[in-house]
Amino acid sequence: MTHITTVPAPSTKVIVAPDAFKGTASAEKAAEWLGEGIRSIIKDAEVTLVPMADGGEGTSALFAGERITLPTTDAAGRLTEASYTFDASTATAFIDVSAASGLPAVKDNPVAATGDTYGTGVLIADAQTRGATRVVLGLGGSATVDGGTGILVALGAQPVDAAGYNLPPGGRALERLADIDTATVNIPAGSVEWLLLADALVPATGDRGAARVFGPQKGATEEDVEALDRGLAHLCEFAGVDPDLPGYGAAGGVAIGITWLSRLLHGTDEHVRVVPGARLAAETHGLAELVSSASLVVTGEGRFDDQSPEGKVVSTVLDIAAQAGTAAAVAAGAIEHELPAGVIGVELEDNPDTREQLIRAGAEIAVNYLRISTVQG
Known part of the structure; x- marks a missing residue:
């Protein structure tokens, strides 16, 4: 008698790698709830949860180390607190500009023209006193368009006008910049190695620049x-910075001020x-390797x-999914831009319960995936 050994079909491997749904769900919670919805169907x-970030809110928390709050x-x-x-x-500090200088804290009274990144500079200075020689700065979710001059002020470099008076905070005053007084500059803090994580590879100025693309979201008028x-x-x-450099418009041009300061202290860029x-978050998580062995990768954000x-x-x-040939899906509060061919798109239902929204979105993605995979054999 011949014995036939049957091998059970392998489980469907799903990678869930969303960004935060700003104001409603952290990347960790979004991943958890989307995963719950997927498992309700499959x-x-x-399911492997890989919470993601792009330099905005929650990026610093993805890295190992001690959480510092001050x-x-x-x-x-x-006055506020930030971590x-x-x-x-x-000897590395992972800092989000959004932690101290983020939009949610001022959304009821936006300060696009007059707000600054001074509070982020306080965090940077504190990190250096603890021994940081490298700062990984997440450039996303800021409420400001100050070119990083608030950070400069916190590090002892004061922008002044032609008469030698200190410029008021914010980007609107930058037209009057004549010089930057460095008499009290914090040399150790300014001399760190800077890795700036741009959430959008936009230039500093022009039609795709910091002011025109992100200014209105931060409450800026046309003027x-x-x-x-x-x-x-x-x-x-x-500063001698090329305004067309990709990423230099992120977080209201923070990279401009930091590049100027670093060049001043080191003599090079x-x-x-x-x-x-x-991309750095994906590399940190080994996402490409995970996706290459998966059946489906699910991502998402508040608005696509x-x-x-x-x-x-x-x-x-x-x-990453396209390069691996892995099926992909996107969950978003709204999908306003065309998705790549073959990508499953699911918009969240109108429901005040964010958890329920994301669970249902995960379930809908799973249903659509099963339908497509069945049709394709």
Whole structure:
């Protein structure tokens, strides 16, 4: 008698790698709830959660190290608290601009023209006193368009006008910049190695620049947008920075001020790197390897729009899936930009319960995936 050994079909491997759904769900929660929805349909699914970030809110928390919380100021100059991650073993501080200078803290009274990144500079200075020689700065979710001048002020470099008076905070005043007083500059803090994680690879100025693309989201009027764009252009000219460099428009042009300071202290630009934040997060998680052995990869964000392909999490994950030949899906509150061919898209239902929204989206993605995989054999 012949014995036939049957091998059970392998479980469906699913990678869930979303960004935060800003204001409603962290990347960790979004991944958890999407995964729950997927398992409600594909009972034996082997789901791996890979919360992602692109340099915006939640990026620093993805890295190992001690969480440091301290008093600082928000973009409007009001007292607040903010946290960052310090890894003593590598002398590296992981700091999000959004932690102190983020939009949620001032959304009821936006300060696009007058807000600054001083509070982020406080975190940077604190990290250096703890031994940080490298700062990984997440450039996303800021409420400001100040070209990083608030950080400069916190590190003792004061922008002044032609009469020698201190410029007021914010990007609107940058048109009047004549010089930067460095008499009290914090040399150790300014001399660190900088790795700047751009959430969008946009230039500093122009039609795709910081002011015109992100200014209105931060509450800037049409008049503000024009003034901010002129201010950033003037700052780039003063700093000797090419305004067309990809990523230099992220977080309201923070890379401009940091590049100027680093060059002043080192004499070269070699100590500042601007890289796509989502790509670094993907490399940190080994996402490409995970996706290559998966049946489906699911990503998502609050809104998939024409800014999403500019190096954001969703476009990065979809690129990795396409390279691996793995089926992909996107969950978003709204899908306003065309998805790549073959990608499953699911918009969240109108429901005040975010958890329920994401569970249902995960379930709908699973149903659509099963339908497509069955049709394709």
